[in-house]
Amino acid sequence: MEISFVRIDDRLIHGQVATIWTKTSKCNRIMACSDEVAKDDLRKTLLLQVAPPEIKAYVLTIDKAIDAYKNPKYDSFKTLFLFTNPKDVVRMVKAGVPIKSVNVGGMCYKEGKIQITSAVSVSEEDIDAFKTLNEKGIELELRQVASENKVSLMSRLDSLKLI
Template sequence: MTMDIRLVRIDDRLIHGQVATVWAKVTKVNRILVVSDEVAKDTLRKTLLKQAAPPGVAVNVIAIDKMISIADDPKFSSFKALLLFTNPQDVRRVVEGGISLRSVNIGGMSFSDGKKMITNAVAVNDKDVEDLKFLNEQGIELEIRKVVADNKVNMMDLLKKENLL
């Protein structure tokens, strides 16, 4: 038996009010795995993320290769996991590493130079679009929702509409 991945979310704010309370409750997870090489190296951020965990939910911050190596390990079969990523590149790396995903929820991707805002919470650059296209080609649903109550917006439809595909 392998880890039960209940939600995969890209949100560069990682654990904040919405994730900690609503998403964790709705998906009934017992573990939040922040999957990021960058965050895994940052002791302060790791500590803060662990403190932000909702009651009854453990938080681990792990590097991408570590996620790939433990996904099929029966030792972690008790995990009902919410996987949190900061960007689509890292999601692509775990998929290329053999982890099969059905759907990716996109909650927030901050604006920075070279990115285009496509919703009030999501900005993409060419690399993001390329990685999202790759994930879509693997048959993975890409849906944008900041909060559980939002209607799902199909990422690929939106990218088409914005002439980014």
């Protein structure tokens, strides 16, 4: 399986992903990876309905996504991986999935989080996960839409004195 793009966006599949990121990444598959969402039949159904008709989409637990990546029967997949949080990306990487770059596009504000851009808010747990990914040499970039310039997530966290 080829990894065409990896994005953290707590909305997973939505208009921007379906219309822009699928074209930019040239993927032929979307894997929305979330234990929580994979157990929620309504949310899973809604997500699959907004995927572009020409691209097969899946909503999988993290473990099933790892298994799919490692399964040679999916070698023809050019996959856009979507996650709701960086902790799940760390799980994939620790399981041997060779992620090289992560686009951070949307993490909504909740109590206990700090807003670092108009679309991204992070908790201490998120920051720890991003540090782990950074230590593994994985590029972490902030960008809501493909036309924006990449901004280093770690530089942003550093400028806000969060790391």
